[in-house]
Amino acid sequence: MTSGLTAKIYFGGYTQKVSETKQQGPASMLQAAGAAGAGPRDPLCIRFINTLDWRNDAERRVEQLTAYSELVKWSRNQHLLSAEQAKALLALAGKQQRQAEQALGRALSFREALYWLFSAVAARRAPSREDLQMLSEMHAEAAPHLRLRLENETGYGWEWASGDENLDRMLWPVARSAAELLTAGPLDRLRECERGGCGWLFVDTTRNRSRRWCAMKICGNRSKVERYYRRHRRED
Numbered sequence: 001m002t003s004g005l006t007a008k009i010y011f012g013g014y015t016q017k018v019s020e021t022k023q024q025g026p027a028s029m030l031q032a033a034g035a036a037g038a039g040p041r042d043p044l045c046i047r048f049i050n051t052l053d054w055r056n057d058a059e060r061r062v063e064q065l066t067a068y069s070e071l072v073k074w075s076r077n078q079h080l081l082s083a084e085q086a087k088a089l090l091a092l093a094g095k096q097q098r099q100a101e102q103a104l105g106r107a108l109s110f111r112e113a114l115y116w117l118f119s120a121v122a123a124r125r126a127p128s129r130e131d132l133q134m135l136s137e138m139h140a141e142a143a144p145h146l147r148l149r150l151e152n153e154t155g156y157g158w159e160w161a162s163g164d165e166n167l168d169r170m171l172w173p174v175a176r177s178a179a180e181l182l183t184a185g186p187l188d189r190l191r192e193c194e195r196g197g198c199g200w201l202f203v204d205t206t207r208n209r210s211r212r213w214c215a216m217k218i219c220g221n222r223s224k225v226e227r228y229y230r231r232h233r234r235e236d
């Protein structure tokens with residue numbers, strides 16, 4: 001990993017936040033299910049960013065990637081790894097526990113850099129140079145592993161070659177997805193959930209671009225209830 005220094009800086013800032021997190025609870029599981037919206041339709045990099053629930057609420061924050069094995073599990077669910085690749089990485093992580101912990105640290109640092117980068121973009125602010133640099137470095141690490149392949153008589157596609165023994169390999173497609181979103185968009189449809197503390201990002205695909213919450217069932221309804229009570233209290 002060439003971005004060691006940057007990663008260390010991010011990880012230094014992040015360890016404190018991780019130590020405050022709780023184990024996964026029902027709210028997080030509901031969020032993870034991505035009911036009605038945030039989820040499978042969002043770009044891969046956004047789904048990766050959303051593996052931290054209630055990012056901006058220290059009381060409620062829930063980390064989904066609590067161990068390297070959870071990162072492998074998530075990657076498998078996202079079809080970033082074949083069953084064999086997942087098995088090979090888990091076996092490698094079992095033998096190299098310290099390296100696996102460091103790989104998890106790099107993944108979380110990278111995820112937080114992506115969050116701050118796209119959160120800024122969603123708010124129409126310029127992202128920090130460090131966050132942009134971190135994506136640039138991760139993308140540069142991923143690029144040599146990319147291969148063109150003939151998919152059928154008329155079409156070509158990309159595949160990730162080699163790297164079965166690389167603990168960071170699931171970050172490569174995430175980096176590619178983030179670079180693509182950043183350069184090809186649709187950035188004007190990128191949003192951050194309006195419910196305070198949520199911190200989930202999503203791509204608003206509604207025709208009139210009116211979506212405000214990651215998922216109506218989770219943050220939309222709660223936001224309405226909270227607003228109702230606030231208004232009600234003022235009237236008392």
Ligand SMILES: [Zn+2]
Binds near residue numbers: 198213215219
């Ligand atoms: Zn939300």
